[in-house]
Amino acid sequence: MTTTENHSKYDSDTRAVTLRVNGREVTREVPTRQTLADFLRDDLDLVSVHLGCEHGVCGCCTVLLDGGSVRSCLMLAVQAVGHEVETVESLSADQNALHPIQEAFAEEQGLQCGFCTPAMVLRTKEILADGVERSDDEVRNEISGILCRCTGYQNIINAVQNAGRKLRCGNSGTCAKEA
Amino acid sequence: MTAVADGEANEKPAYTYIGSDRKRVEDPRLLVGRGGYIADLKMQGLTHAAILRSPVPHGRIVSIDATEALKIPGVIAVLTGEDVKKHMNPCMNFGPPTIPQFPIAVDKVRYVGEAVAAVVAEDRYIAEDGVEALVVEFEDLPAVTDPMKALEPGSAVLHDEHGTNLGYERTFEFGDISEALGRADLVVEDTLHWGRSAGMPMETSGAVARIGLNGVLEIHCNSLNFSYLQFLVATALKIPSNKLTMRPVPAGGSFGSKFTAHKVPTLAGFLALRTGRPVSYVEDRLDHLMNSDHHASDRYYDAKMGFTSEGIITGLDIDVVDDYGAYLQFGVGTHGNAFSQAVGPYTFRDLKYRLRAALTNKCQQGAYRGFGSEVHNWVLERLIDKAAQELGLLPEEIRRRNFIQPDQFPYKIPGGNLYDSGDYPKVLDTALGMIDLAYWRKEKARLREEEGRYIGIGLATTQERSVFSSTEFWFWFDEPAFPITSSPESATITIDPTGAFQLLLHCQAMWGNSPETVSTTIVAEEFGIEPNTVNVSYADTARALPGTGPGGSRYTVMVAGAVRGAARKLKKKLIDIAAHTLEVSAEDLELVDARVQVVGAPERSLGLPELAASAYFFALSLPPGMQSGLEEAYTYDHPYTTLPSADRTDLGVFYPIMGHACHIAVMEVDPDTGQTSFLDYVAVHDAGTVVNPKSLGGHVTGGAAQGLGSTLYEELAYDEEGQFKSSTFLDYLVPTANEVPPFRIGHVETPSPFTEYGIKGGGEGGRMVTPSVVSAAIDDALREYGMRVRELPVKPSEIVATVQDSLARG
Numbered sequence: 011m012t013t014t015e016n017h018s019k020y021d022s023d024t025r026a027v028t029l030r031v032n033g034r035e036v037t038r039e040v041p042t043r044q045t046l047a048d049f050l051r052d053d054l055d056l057v058s059v060h061l062g063c064e065h066g067v068c069g070c071c072t073v074l075l076d077g078g079s080v081r082s083c084l085m086l087a088v089q090a091v092g093h094e095v096e097t098v099e100s101l102s103a104d105q106n107a108l109h110p111i112q113e114a115f116a117e118e119q120g121l122q123c124g125f126c127t128p129a130m131v132l133r134t135k136e137i138l139a140d141g142v143e144r145s146d147d148e149v150r151n152e153i154s155g156i157l158c159r160c161t162g163y164q165n166i167i168n169a170v171q172n173a174g175r176k177l178r179c180g181n182s183g184t185c186a187k188e189a
Numbered sequence: 190m191t192a193v194a195d196g197e198a199n200e201k202p203a204y205t206y207i208g209s210d211r212k213r214v215e216d217p218r219l220l221v222g223r224g225g226y227i228a229d230l231k232m233q234g235l236t237h238a239a240i241l242r243s244p245v246p247h248g249r250i251v252s253i254d255a256t257e258a259l260k261i262p263g264v265i266a267v268l269t270g271e272d273v274k275k276h277m278n279p280c281m282n283f284g285p286p287t288i289p290q291f292p293i294a295v296d297k298v299r300y301v302g303e304a305v306a307a308v309v310a311e312d313r314y315i316a317e318d319g320v321e322a323l324v325v326e327f328e329d330l331p332a333v334t335d336p337m338k339a340l341e342p343g344s345a346v347l348h349d350e351h352g353t354n355l356g357y358e359r360t361f362e363f364g365d366i367s368e369a370l371g372r373a374d375l376v377v378e379d380t381l382h383w384g385r386s387a388g389m390p391m392e393t394s395g396a397v398a399r400i401g402l403n404g405v406l407e408i409h410c411n412s413l414n415f416s417y418l419q420f421l422v423a424t425a426l427k428i429p430s431n432k433l434t435m436r437p438v439p440a441g442g443s444f445g446s447k448f449t450a451h452k453v454p455t456l457a458g459f460l461a462l463r464t465g466r467p468v469s470y471v472e473d474r475l476d477h478l479m480n481s482d483h484h485a486s487d488r489y490y491d492a493k494m495g496f497t498s499e500g501i502i503t504g505l506d507i508d509v510v511d512d513y514g515a516y517l518q519f520g521v522g523t524h525g526n527a528f529s530q531a532v533g534p535y536t537f538r539d540l541k542y543r544l545r546a547a548l549t550n551k552c553q554q555g556a557y558r559g560f561g562s563e564v565h566n567w568v569l570e571r572l573i574d575k576a577a578q579e580l581g582l583l584p585e586e587i588r589r590r591n592f593i594q595p596d597q598f599p600y601k602i603p604g605g606n607l608y609d610s611g612d613y614p615k616v617l618d619t620a621l622g623m624i625d626l627a628y629w630r631k632e633k634a635r636l637r638e639e640e641g642r643y644i645g646i647g648l649a650t651t652q653e654r655s656v657f658s659s660t661e662f663w664f665w666f667d668e669p670a671f672p673i674t675s676s677p678e679s680a681t682i683t684i685d686p687t688g689a690f691q692l693l694l695h696c697q698a699m700w701g702n703s704p705e706t707v708s709t710t711i712v713a714e715e716f717g718i719e720p721n722t723v724n725v726s727y728a729d730t731a732r733a734l735p736g737t738g739p740g741g742s743r744y745t746v747m748v749a750g751a752v753r754g755a756a757r758k759l760k761k762k763l764i765d766i767a768a769h770t771l772e773v774s775a776e777d778l779e780l781v782d783a784r785v786q787v788v789g790a791p792e793r794s795l796g797l798p799e800l801a802a803s804a805y806f807f808a809l810s811l812p813p814g815m816q817s818g819l820e821e822a823y824t825y826d827h828p829y830t831t832l833p834s835a836d837r838t839d840l841g842v843f844y845p846i847m848g849h850a851c852h853i854a855v856m857e858v859d860p861d862t863g864q865t866s867f868l869d870y871v872a873v874h875d876a877g878t879v880v881n882p883k884s885l886g887g888h889v890t891g892g893a894a895q896g897l898g899s900t901l902y903e904e905l906a907y908d909e910e911g912q913f914k915s916s917t918f919l920d921y922l923v924p925t926a927n928e929v930p931p932f933r934i935g936h937v938e939t940p941s942p943f944t945e946y947g948i949k950g951g952g953e954g955g956r957m958v959t960p961s962v963v964s965a966a967i968d969d970a971l972r973e974y975g976m977r978v979r980e981l982p983v984k985p986s987e988i989v990a991t992v993q994d995s996l997a998r999g
Contacts (some may be wrong), residue, residue, distance in 0.1 A: 022314065043314065057229040058222020060441070062391040063474040067918035070391055098222045105217035112220040116212050119883050122891065123701040124219030125391040125441035131220065146931070154925040157918070159391050159442050160701050162890030162955075163926040165883075 029090045032100040040087045047071045049087035058098045058128040069156030072129035079136050098128035110176040120169030122160030129156045134170050206713045210883040213706040214721045227395035227411045227438045228471050238470040239316035241306040243298035246550040246911025248327035258322040263315035266464045269306045270295040281421035283662045284517025287351040292456035299515035300550045301913040302479030332911035336512035336547035347548045356517045356546035363603035364539030369504025373495025377575040382980040383564045385487040386903040388557045392441025395471030396457035406433045410454035411440040413447045413697045414738045419730040422455050436729040439698040445556030448740045450482035479913050483555025486564045487512040494572040500580050500587040504539030514551035523561030525661030528604045529844030530652035533569045534613045535591040540603045550911045563957040570649045570961035584648040605840035608847040612939045619935050620851040620873040629855050643858045645970025649961035653848030655742035655950025658830035660843040678747035679734035681822040682755045686805040688798035690723040695736035708748050715756035717782035735824050742950025750945045754823030767795045769812040828943040846941050850874040850954045856966040860992040863985025867930035875937040876951030885951050886934040892955020894929040900960040
């Protein structure tokens with residue numbers, strides 16, 4: 011741990027942080043006031059973490075912390091010490107080899123401008139982790155913490171359902187009993 | 190005016206790629222989080238700006254003390270209106286020159302949120318520290334917040350040089366409105382208020398500026414229409430236009446809010462010029478809510494409409510005051526836009542329209558999906574619903590009786606615009622075929638009687654004008670300063686020496702409207718290749734051909750025209766090379782599936798790689814006189830526009846590619862809480878030839894969700910003292926997934942006779958009709974309480990108050 015010597019009103023202390031990000035251990039010296047979102051974007055170049063409001067409403071900065079979604083604009087980088095953070099790159103960072111959830115979003119056109127998309131994909135991963143089939147209304151409620159201004163949500167709901175089928179029944183997205 | 194067909198509908202040929210649900214080529218990069226947005230742009234030595242925004246609605250800036258701010262380690266510079274006054278011209282402006290605007294307030298602030306000073310620092314955190322350390326003294330002036338009072342004598346004046354808060358006034362009359370209302374059996378009238386909302390994309394506006402090689406100022410920005418902006422930004426910055434290069438950066442949504450949004454890039458450019466450092470300025474949400482380049486319409490109507498006893502409309506008389514806020518950047522173009530479809534899909538010929546643009550201490554107005562036509566449509570449909578009620582006609586019946594018929598196109602409307610084509614009865618019938626209204630009408634009565642539930646049915650139509658020519662901004666003025674009549678779009682197709690395709694677009698990328706999916710679909714259709722094998726890039730202003738970019742539901746139509754034009758030129762060259770090589774006549778060759786082959790003898794053919802290799806490296810094998818290379822560019826001009834007449838009795842044809850829609854909603858309203866919910870919703874759109882049904886459906890759904898927001902939830906509110914009340918997403922309520930119902934979408938295709946492939950624009954229609962449908966359904970549900978929606982957004986508290994008042998009166 012280090013701190014700066016000069017404590018004027020506007021100086022920011024720094025701390026060394028160690029956490030796991032997308033499966034790799036990362037250690038950096040960060041200002042104590044730096045948000046987790048800015049740390050991920052600026053220090054680690056994980057620019058998939060999008061800042062839509064920076065006051066915890068829009069959800070575009072959603073990341074998974076130990077598997078659960080958090081708004082990375084409302085959390086400081088120093089609070090993530092010792093935790094496991096996942097951004098959308100943890101599913102796939104390769105445009106030519108999408109994860110089944112990403113593929114489902116492409117098939118259903120569950121995105122337009124792409125700004126809320128990484129958050130929606132991560133939230134989908136979290137929702138579907140239980141492997142349980144759900145109704146459209148349940149999905150609607152489960153994604154309602156992230157704002158999308160483009161799609162009117164229907165194609166996102168379709169994408170979550172498609173992704174659920176892919177994860178339960180394979181990449182074709184066709185489940186025998188549901189088909 | 191170019192390439193005007195004779196009005197016959199295009200025969201719709203069979204297409205391979207156009208018209209099918211194909212995956213968007215933009216999506217893989219977005220799904221892995223690499224959309225390339227402005228905030229993702231990093232460069233060596235980049236500094237960051239934060240803005241001090243006015244806490245007072247109207248005041249003189251007495252002093253700005255930056256001493257403490259400049260002491261903060263990492264703060265590089267503080268710039269104010271004094272710097273702007275010395276080094277800048279006013280920003281671009283379609284309004285009167287007596288209402289100048291600068292990206293930082295000069296001498297006076299005119300609304301809460303206006304920029305007062307910019308702090309440039311080594312990072313954004315320090316820049317915001319700097320803003321906090323600034324000490325500013327204001328001399329308060331009386332706040333002007335009520336647009337009606339703003340127009341009264343004795344009101345404080347926002348712009349001394351303009352001398353009055355009447356920014357602009359004009360009355361247009363087409364036909365004879367007194368006669369038309371005089372012969373009506375019924376005249377309905379209403380006072381209506383459409384409240385202020387905004388496009389509110391999840392990504393804000395931003396720009397990164399730096400001085401590059403040769404002293405050229407480079408501004409990377411996500412503002413749309415940069416080709417319109419570039420020379421105007423250079424003028425504002427007092428630099429030669431060839432010393433400014435604007436680089437398009439993909440926009441994460443706009444919905445109007447980034448349309449010709451000039452202040453952010455102009456400001457970033459100014460900061461880079463003054464500091465000599467690369468500067469990033471990206472709005473935070475507070476910046477965007479209170480000071481985005483523009484909020485949207487905020488209109489107060491006194492409107493009258495005449496009807497015969499049969500429900501035939503005789504005329505429309507509108508007197509509207511629009512609360513434009515502190516500046517008039519777009520002039521009154523949002524009302525010019527409404528003239529493009531002033532009579533809706535209906536046959537009446539008499540129209541009067543009086544507009545007064547009021548200046549108040551609020552953020553300025555500009556574009557939002559519909560550009561003012563959505564407001565006009567709400568007024569039109571509100572009046573028709575009122576008449577239907579009084580005449581005892583069903584909403585579908587009164588509309589059907591007034592429709593322009595399919596054999597009447599092309600149809601010139603009062604005012605001068607022309608509707609290219611349409612089949613309004615078919616759209617209505619398609620919508621009625623998707624929902625059983627007879628069932629719902631019975632069910633409504635049953636649920637009221639047996640379960641005490643309140644069900645309402647709303648039905649409305651809208652025109653969906655697309656592809657503007659820009660005259661709407663200036664036909665208001667008898668001697669306009671800049672009578673722009675052109676809004677072209679360009680494309681450059683290159684086939685490289687291996688036969689691979691490069692497509693250069695001359696506009697902004699906005700991922701939401703699928704520019705690459707559309708343009709590569711056209712390339713695929715013309716050359717018989719897979720769309721996702723085409724690589725797309727974007728020209729900056731140093732290299733760009735004429736372009737306009739997304740907005741006004743123009744891009745799909747216009748880029749399709751540009752790509753097809755370039756493809757025709759390139760195909761001719763390929764065929765000429767093949768004809769020379771195969772020693773056959775060019776007339777005997779055709780291009781099929783990326784091969785040039787002899788008609789009737791496809792085994793005699795040459796593939797694109799062979800032809801491309803010849804074109805680049807074997808000039809001696811080319812036809813005599815042909816230049817090496819395989820690249821063609823094409824600029825597609827507006828397909829059909831005419832000038833306004835000098836006396837303005839004819840405003841000209843300026844928005845002729847006319848879509849249409851009909852929506853039907855079944856809603857439930859709780860009279861005790863004012864809560865609303867949807868039991869069913871059907872949306873049928875005619876956008877001509879559909880390029881990608883799933884994408885168009887996504888636009889309809891997204892637009893309808895925004896219409897729902899403007900109707901029920903979203904409000905950019907100022908209190909009487911001019912304080913801004915909607916400064917977070919907890920106050921400004923963007924609909925979540927829980928508020929937006931599943932919309933059942935239908936498509937009707939009436940191809941345009943004037944555009945390539947018969948495509949019409951389809952980007953805005955969803956938002957243009959939802960407010961009318963939802964208003965009608967709420968009225969219908971609570972008719973026994975005298976409910977009539979006259980003001981948007983209609984809040985639960987207002988619904989409850991109406992019910993309670995009605996009950997109290999007995």
